[in-house]
Amino acid sequence: MAKLHILHADMDAFFSAVEQRETPELKGKAVIIGGVNLSNRGVVSTASYEARKFGVHSAMPIAQAKKLCPKGVYLPARHSLYKETSQDIFKILKKYTPLVEKLSIDEAFLDVNGCERLYGDAVEIAAQIKEEVKRKTELTISVGVSVNKFLAKLASDFEKPDGLTVIRADDIKSFMYSLDINKIWGVGEVFAAKLAEEGVYKARDIWPYSLEELKDKFGKAGVKLFFLSRGMDNREVKSQGEIKSVSHEETFVDNISNQDKLFAYLFKMSEKVSFRLHSNSLKGTTIFIKVRYADFSTFSRQKSLKVAVNSSEEIYQTAKKLLANDNLLKKPLRLLGVGVSNLCQEGQEQLNLFAEADDQLDQTIDKLKRKYGFNKISRARKLYLNDD
Template sequence: MNIWTNLRKILHVDMDAFYASVEQRDDPFLLGKPVVVGGRPNSRGVVSAASYEARKFGIHSAMPLAEALRRCPQAVFLPVNGQKYREVSLQIREIFSAYTPMVEPLSLDEAFLDVTGSTSLFGPADTIALTIKKRIQQELNLTASVGLACNKFLAKLASDLRKPNGFVVVQPDRVQEFLDPLSVERIWGVGKKTAEQLHALNIKTIRDLRNLEQGYLTRLFGVSGTQLFQLAKGIDDRPVESDRVVKSIGRETTFATDVADLEVLKTALLTQAIDVGRSLRKEGFKGKTITLKVRYDDFRTVSRSRTLPRPTDLDNVIYQEACTLLREVSLKQPLRLIGVTLHNLTDQIEGQLSLFEEPQLDHETLNKVLDFVKEKYGEKSITRARLLRPKDIKEKDGENGIQV
């Protein structure tokens, strides 16, 4: 009897050094060289991606670019080209969709696929996985690492083990054999603090964790203790969700030098409000809760939020509310970062205008016109008068994002 019968077949596909690999693919000069994607090495940004050549020097994602330069002065530093990476990501997802509609993207470069219902058409799950890998390499000249297992947790672990260009299958009857030697840090939910607590108890491998009683873990870590116990046994019942709900859309700016000038901060907020509003309209959402986030020069982070009477996707509303929230935080210290995010999103038009409320039709029409002009003639074809000033703001690359 086939040991996979009546079990889910889940793939986790993870592109190898995605941003850096795309840049190396598109520029033969970069092949074999240490490539760091993130921006100028003398900026205050962080590494978004590092090629495997750069990783040999200890460079990794989220490392300050200045540290990456110190470790590898000969590295090639490139800005984040979000538009290009999104286009390649869509091409990858088209390949996924040829084999299953059950695709759950986690980011531009990784996704879960449930191919349980696809085996009658395309053959065994391992054949589907290898076919997807082959198509990505042949059609896009990129490599992906793939894990195949009966649940998401195991598939994700498997895809990480033999990078780059790896393929690992976790057989259902060998789950514990696969898990036991791995460090406890491999388990979802085990961060630095939890790992320190477990190490203090001489728990270093998943086998050590599995041998504890569930009740003991629950007393130590609460509800998450139960989850740790389940994962240590390879139990994960979460489905692959093909329709993920967008929870927030936001924009942040990290300044090249700390900023205390209120006008510079407001200009940054206006740029962000325009970007967020446009993203909302493009995705077909409106947001009801606006959050302002600031980070001071000592890295202390403060946020303020306000829920609006009704959802909005209008640039001016987002900007005015963000400025109002800015007045609620102290500006006695200069800021390292400022950002605005819309939460509580809806794709429905909620509520109705009050008899005394100013109609928004003119603003909605204006925003649609601006969106159209930028789409057709480019981002710099039209802008706000306030933004036509010397470039006080130098941003960290790659901070624009939709969170799900």
């Protein structure tokens, strides 16, 4: 029987909770955190649970939030304060296991296999983490415990705030049986609509399909769906030190020769790479690209930078030059990829003052994408791909 050893730890309404801690008069009030400023053209970054009762949520325009919750307390984001608090929380997590995979400023996976002699089993460790976080930071954290990352993430979301949910091996089938299909990782609005056309609304609706059928219908997404709908996930928890590079590539159904469309794909992939770098507090000094043609010949190019970067704009602009300047677009492309290597932790790199604005924009967009799905938040450059 599969062993409980994976934890997913997720702070509860992190930004607003920190503000309520710093200003006790805000406890119990609807607190809404905006972006750099609180203009009506901005969007909500985090809403406290009190604000959520009025229908306010992340990514909502500030103007709309004020209509729903006119008496709410609206505050600008204080990222330095949140980062400092996050560091305190991650110190606690790393006390229990060295295998901590940081997903964002307030979220992580832990693998506690082999830590039982020191701290007890996975459920006991989860309870200790919750108690220590509350005692040392005056904040609550929800923890999910299960046999793999996918199920642990589902578990942590199940009973927020301040929850501790366990999905044991014996419970997987019954838990997945009633799970809505859009709760499965990778199933956004567009994919869910396609599945609805097939009569698929719950995870159990996938079970009658064979792996081959799903692969034929939906490609790689269908393969993932086959396994995740059954609660199967073999991804390992990776600590930051194990990450040597971050990359993303896409194989096209039809070879693409249109440069505007290729550059739009390149930007989309640069955003995904930037998202993962920010999530792990990483930057890198080498940008690389990979192309493959219809005859399966494959070429790669790279450029080393003087300062480490993780902003989508810098990754994209460097990759675009590599792609355009080296005659790589002479033939239609079957595959395109971009990545960043020679990584270092944020704060260890040389300063790049011009990248600060890009980083702030990326961090705001990253938080919204993590909450609402990668493809729900777009920038104008990707509108060329509105059919993809």
